[in-house]
Amino acid sequence: MVSLKEQKVTPAVIDACRRGDREAFRVLYEAHKDKVYSMALYFFRGDAATAADVTQDVFLKLMDKVGQFRGQSDFSTWLHRFAANACVDRTRRRWWRMTTVDPVGLDQRPSASSHEEDYLKAETARSIQEAIAELTPKIRVAIVLRYFSDLSYEEMAAALNCSEGTVASRLSRGHQVLARRLRRASMSALGEKP
Amino acid sequence: MSGRHVIGRLAAFADGQLDAADTRRVDAHLATCGPCRTAFEDHRFAAALLRDLKPAQAPSGVWASIDAARSVATTRGASSSTRAWRLAYPAVAVVLFTALALWLSAPRSQPWDVVRVDAGDQRLAAGAWVDTTAGDTARLRIGEIGTVEVAPGSRMRLVSARPDEHRLSLAHGRISAEIVAPPRIFFVETPASTVVDLGCAYTMEVDQDGVGLLRVTGGWAALEWGERESLVPAGASAPTRPEVGPGTPAFDDASDRLRQALLDFDFGASGRASLDVILAEARDRDTLTLWHLMWRVDVGERAHVFDRIAALTPLPAGVERDKALALEPDTMRRWRDELAWTW
Numbered sequence: 001m002v003s004l005k006e007q008k009v010t011p012a013v014i015d016a017c018r019r020g021d022r023e024a025f026r027v028l029y030e031a032h033k034d035k036v037y038s039m040a041l042y043f044f045r046g047d048a049a050t051a052a053d054v055t056q057d058v059f060l061k062l063m064d065k066v067g068q069f070r071g072q073s074d075f076s077t078w079l080h081r082f083a084a085n086a087c088v089d090r091t092r093r094r095w096w097r098m099t100t101v102d103p104v105g106l107d108q109r110p111s112a113s114s115h116e117e118d119y120l121k122a123e124t125a126r127s128i129q130e131a132i133a134e135l136t137p138k139i140r141v142a143i144v145l146r147y148f149s150d151l152s153y154e155e156m157a158a159a160l161n162c163s164e165g166t167v168a169s170r171l172s173r174g175h176q177v178l179a180r181r182l183r184r185a186s187m188s189a190l191g192e193k194p
Numbered sequence: 195m196s197g198r199h200v201i202g203r204l205a206a207f208a209d210g211q212l213d214a215a216d217t218r219r220v221d222a223h224l225a226t227c228g229p230c231r232t233a234f235e236d237h238r239f240a241a242a243l244l245r246d247l248k249p250a251q252a253p254s255g256v257w258a259s260i261d262a263a264r265s266v267a268t269t270r271g272a273s274s275s276t277r278a279w280r281l282a283y284p285a286v287a288v289v290l291f292t293a294l295a296l297w298l299s300a301p302r303s304q305p306w307d308v309v310r311v312d313a314g315d316q317r318l319a320a321g322a323w324v325d326t327t328a329g330d331t332a333r334l335r336i337g338e339i340g341t342v343e344v345a346p347g348s349r350m351r352l353v354s355a356r357p358d359e360h361r362l363s364l365a366h367g368r369i370s371a372e373i374v375a376p377p378r379i380f381f382v383e384t385p386a387s388t389v390v391d392l393g394c395a396y397t398m399e400v401d402q403d404g405v406g407l408l409r410v411t412g413g414w415a416a417l418e419w420g421e422r423e424s425l426v427p428a429g430a431s432a433p434t435r436p437e438v439g440p441g442t443p444a445f446d447d448a449s450d451r452l453r454q455a456l457l458d459f460d461f462g463a464s465g466r467a468s469l470d471v472i473l474a475e476a477r478d479r480d481t482l483t484l485w486h487l488m489w490r491v492d493v494g495e496r497a498h499v500f501d502r503i504a505a506l507t508p509l510p511a512g513v514e515r516d517k518a519l520a521l522e523p524d525t526m527r528r529w530r531d532e533l534a535w536t537w
Contacts, residue, residue, distance in 0.1 A: 022261075022264075025264075026257070029257060029260070033252040033256065033257075034249045034250065034251055034252055035249060036252070037249075037250060037251070037252035037253075037256070038247075038249040038250045041250050042247070047413070048253070048374050049373075049374055049377075049392070049394065049413050051250075051252075052252065052253055052255070052256050052374055053377065055252050055256050056256050056259050056260055056263070059256075059260050060260055060263055060264070063260075063264060124243065124246070125247060125248075128243055128244065128247060143244070146205075146244075147244045147245065147247060148249060153206065153209070153211045164206075164211070168202070168203060168205050168206035168211065169202040169203075169205075171205035171206075171209075172201060172202050172203065172204045172205040172206075172237065173202070174205075174240075175204070175205060175236065175237040175240040175241060175244075176201070176204075176233055176236050176237065176240075178240040178243075178244070179236035179237065179239045179240040180236065182239070182240065182243060183236075183239070
């Protein structure tokens, strides 16, 4: 039997969502929840509670608006537009921001007995999360969309309501800033001066 | 060097988003321009790290929250037509209600159930008490949203367990909660406050006289009691007292003098003297304490608190002295949002 997560979001599933079919919504949710959650988790410096909250908001809004979807590509763009807007909107209510959150999510902390490679990966992810969190919201949302969605530049531009050139420029700027911060972080970890 | 710098186009170049002519132009420029080549190396370095990131798994409690919110909306939307239908077919309604009652009375496990993990996943019914002896710790799983550990010598009751609300009541003792869920789904009632989870980890302890202390270790929690509310971020704590409710929150690394003066201010009789100590001892992040005190000091002393916060952290745009002194809600919210960067 195919699990909910493995089921494809076909036009028939979206049609069923339009009719209010709970199971169809569940298929849609299972197919996209981790991407939306990951976007929010990296956007909010590993704040798992805010990421869960954003994920809930995105899918509730999606269910409310599902009747307006016109097709598969349209659906994907809509979903990520909701996710991007939810992240940026939430920064305006930033008192929710956690000050001592556990980066990379509560369940992904490397244990003392973890293999060294796993530990290093988790540490790298932690550094990346910190670096992403320092970007401006517009650049940050472009970066998380690029790496946690399957959208093309054209679709990212539609989701972010800007031109493809603007997407490219924000991504270029984001990579440049991240590279500098991550290089500095790795040099500090080695005890060298930045 | 060939043509204009291409730093702004490096992402599109690396992701194959440029047409053939533009790709050739960027390629040619990179061959001759050192700064752009360095920027491209930076781009590749960051992209390689980012590509390696693995998506995180959304907590299972999120679907339960969505489902619950949707069920509530559906029920509200259907209520008027259902009412007409029942009037037309009373006999059928009786049968349906009977069947529903039987279905509801049948024991079955639900994703929002509270179970006692240390007692073989025993499901707790609403109203059930959990008592721990001196050497005994109880561990509860709160539906799909988190866990609660009940320390030795504690007495606690499950008030409700529903898709949209989990509510416990702590008579005395200590609990440690770790909740990953949207805000305002998990509540703990105590004799002098209700702890409202805003997505957090915390410990709450209450002694036999009802005197309590909330200590937050991750995220945010709120203490509510009538009109009185204390917002407590990670690294801070707030006491509670019967007949008074929640005290003012303070960071655990605040000075001893500040913390003692705050206790005297909240629950003693030395108002102005304590306030002077608090204002003198406050650091940047102690604006958490001062922001709460804006509501709690006498009107005549509010200006002193305002001035001290403004001296520690510049006033943000849109926050005016007169409106803040009048506790105008939008002004206070905007001010809190800015101050919270240091909390």
